[in-house]
Amino acid sequence: MNGSVVLLHLAGAVALLLWATRMVRTGVERTYGSELRQRLRSVVKRPVLAVSFGAALAIALQSSTAVTLLVGSFVGSGFVGGVTGLMAVRGAEVGSALVVKILNYDLTLLVPICILAGTIIFMTTERRDWRQNGRILVGIGLLILSLEMIGQATEPLRHSQLLPVIVSYLSSDPITAYLLAALVTWLFHSSIAAVILLTSFASRGFIQPELGLVMVLGVNLGSSIIAPILTRNAPPKTRVVPLGNLLMRGAGSLVALLLFLTFQPPLSLLGSTSVDQIVNAHILFNVLILLAGIPLSGLVLRATEALVSLNTPQGEQQPLAAQEVSALDPSVLDTPSLALANATREVVRVCETVELMLQRIMDLYEKPDQARIKELAALDDRVDRRHAAIKLYLSRLATSNLSDYEALRTQELLGACVKLEQVGDIIVRNMLAQVRKKMNRKVEFTEEGWRELSQFHAFVLANARLAFNVLISRDEHTARQLVQEKDRLRDMEKDTSQRHFSRLREGSERSIETSTIHLDTIRDLKQINSLLTSMAYPVLEEQGLLRDSRLRMARK
Template sequence: MSGSVVLLHLAGAVALMLFATRMVKTGVERAYGDVLRHRLRATMRNPFLAVLAGTGLAIAFQSSTAVTLLVSSFAGSGIVSGAAGQLAVRGAEIGSALVVKLLTFDLTLLVPLCLVSGTVMFMATERRDWRQIGRILVGIGLLILSLEMIGQASEPLRESRLMPVIINYFSTDLITAFLLAGLVTWLFQSSIAAVLLMATLAGRGFITPELGIALVLGVNLGSSLIAPLLTRTAEPAVRVVPIGNLLMRGMGSVVMLILFMTFKPTVAFLGATAPDQIVNAHILFNVIILIAGIPLAGLVYKASERIVALGTPPESAESLATVELSALNEAALDMPSQALANATREVVRVCETVEIMLKRIIELYEKADPEKIRALAALDDRVDRKHAAIKLYLAKATARPMTEDEALRCQELIGACVKLEQVGDIIVRNMLVHVQKKFDRGLEFTDEGWRELTAFHASVLANARLAFNVLISRDATTARQLVQEKDRLRDFEKETSNSHFVRLRDGTAKSVETSSIHLDTIRDLKQINSLLASMVYPVLEEQGLLSGSRLKTG
């Protein structure tokens, strides 16, 4: 077999591993993301529990980077302290390393079991939670299968004359090997995938234990760079936790490499085989960083804040965030196609503002920050201004000759704009009132009630994004999916209301106290969802897919 064919097989196996890792992560996020986020928020105030929460989330998400980004968003919103966030990330690195250890065992029997059961669960039902569990099982099966494929694909390399030369070179140049491993990890966007690849190659005799230690340290350097790079354009408060992780884990890997090259300790105590030594070295490194990070969490957080502040330009007299541009060019009114395109751009901006409002309102239910409440109300004022400007612009455009299709598009944009303005009013005039009432009275939702609210909100937010996409793409399939989701959400509302009344009947104190807020919030979210779904009706009517108030069958 030629070298190019061997590398092609190896690349395919690695690609499958990366795809399977992402498949498991997205499945967990979609099925349990809201519950896990709520649990994380509730436990982050205790340093010990913060470490355990980070560990558990990393095992669930198959990614320490995902946990780092999640924790950094919480820290940026003021939900958790920066020091607690640092400890949660430390726990996430331990969880990520434990996932690697688990996947190095002989799990070949799980491949057919996971693939068969996962496929059946995914295809046999339309229930979202069961389909996501099926996705997770298929992902696990593919992940284990990919490890076997990597081993088989790399087998012909044993006979290669070039491979020993490459290994010998890197064994004598650990710094280059360290940097290369960091680059590979950054390209993979996954320390789990990188360590598994190295452990598999070590099992075939391609990587010596000493070289493996340098590569593992490089993996940790590369992994610590992913989150800071992904959040480089985020708000300063969001970037602090990823920078702190880079200071601890990234700098720690450099220090460990220097110590390893200086003292050249034996690695036999790490395990009997090269793969075990590599994986155990990865776990040991992150345990050391965790132990060192507990007393240094506060100091590292302060240093991270200073580093972020150095890279943040001072605000100008007129903040760019307050500058509003308008696409409503009066000169284009004589060209209906251009005028409609301009109006569409402006409506999309209203969609973005409404999405931000819808996303932020649920955070205020948990922590009613007065400044954020004022900011949300200001966004509604912006929606009102743009809504009025768009209606006036389109009214002027309709005074010019238009084709029938252009006139219909004009009406569609006006209708969408009206509904978006109504959504903004519901968020500010209804839901913000519930927020203020909840915190004025010091009320708290039950765990089950809060999970129901956040799950319902997540469904509405997902449907909002579908509606905004249809406004641009005018895709009938997506429009049909959105209306079907409206029916599913109606059933979800009935289940939620029934569960709430059961808790009331059982006399749960928190349910009694928050009953009106809970039910009113569900009602408001359902109304928002109905308004958003109605935005796509013109597309369905145009395709003949809407009959009265119901979708046509077929």
């Protein structure tokens, strides 16, 4: 087998590894993402719990970068302190390192089990959460399969004449090896994939443990660069945690490299095989950075904030409703297809604004803030302006000679825009009023009550995203799923109300104080869900799947 074919097989195996990791991560985010965010936001306020939950979340998401971005957003929103955020990220890095350890065990039997079970679950149910669980199982199966493929793809390299030359050069030039590993990790956007590739080479004797350790340190440098690059255009406060992680982990990897090259400690203490030595070195490094971060996090935070401040031009921080650009070009009204495309783009922007409002409102329930309340109200003004402009634009288009589909699409966009404007009104006029009431009365939900509200809100937010997808894709399957989710929400509302009334009967003082706010919020969220679900009706009516406002049995 020639070198090009070997590299092609290896590239395919690595691509499958990255894809499988993404499948697992997106499946977890779609099924448990909102709940995990709520849990993280509650525990991340305590450093010890933040470390442990950060590690667990990194294992679940198969990515420490995802946790870093999530924690960074919490710090940027003011829900979490910078030091605690850094500690949560430190835990995430340890969790990501433990994933590599787990994947180095012999898990081949799980490949057919996970793929078969995941496929059966995904194909035999319409429930979104079950389908995502099936997706997770298939992703795990493909992840383990990709490890086998990497091993098989690297096997022919035993006979390569070029590889020993490259390895020999890298062994004699550790700085180049360190930087190369950092570059590869950044390209992969995954430290897990990079370390697994190293262990595959080490298991076949292609690289020695000393070179493997140097490259593991480079992997940690490359992994710490990813989040700062992804957040380079984010608000300054959001950039603090990713940049702080770069200072701690990136600088720590460089210090560790210099110490290793200077003292050349024996690697036999890390394990009996080269693979164990590389994996354990990866874990040990992140544990040491975690321990060093306990006394140094405050200093790192101050240094990071100073760096962010230096790189933030005056006037960079703008209010949420600062600038607007319209896609409604009046010059193309004589071409209905182009005009409808423009109107669709503008409605998508309204969808994005409404989604942002729906996300932020629960943050205000948890931590009311007058400045953020005004920002959210400003977003509703943006929705109103865009709604008026779209309505006028489509009204002018309706006077043109439209085909049946174009006329139907015009009415569909008008209806969706009206519903989005109504959702914005509910958030600002009803739910913000509840936020102010909670803030003025200085009352707090019970832990159980807040968990129920958060789960109900997460369900509605997920349905909102489905509704926006239906508006753009007009996909029959997604539209049917959205209407089915409405029935699940109705059952959830009944359960939530029953549990709330049960707490009232038990005389819970906090439940009594927040009863009106709790019930009115559930009512508002349910109304928002109904409005968004109705955006799927035109698609279902066109397919003949609606009858007397009820969803017909799906066609097989």
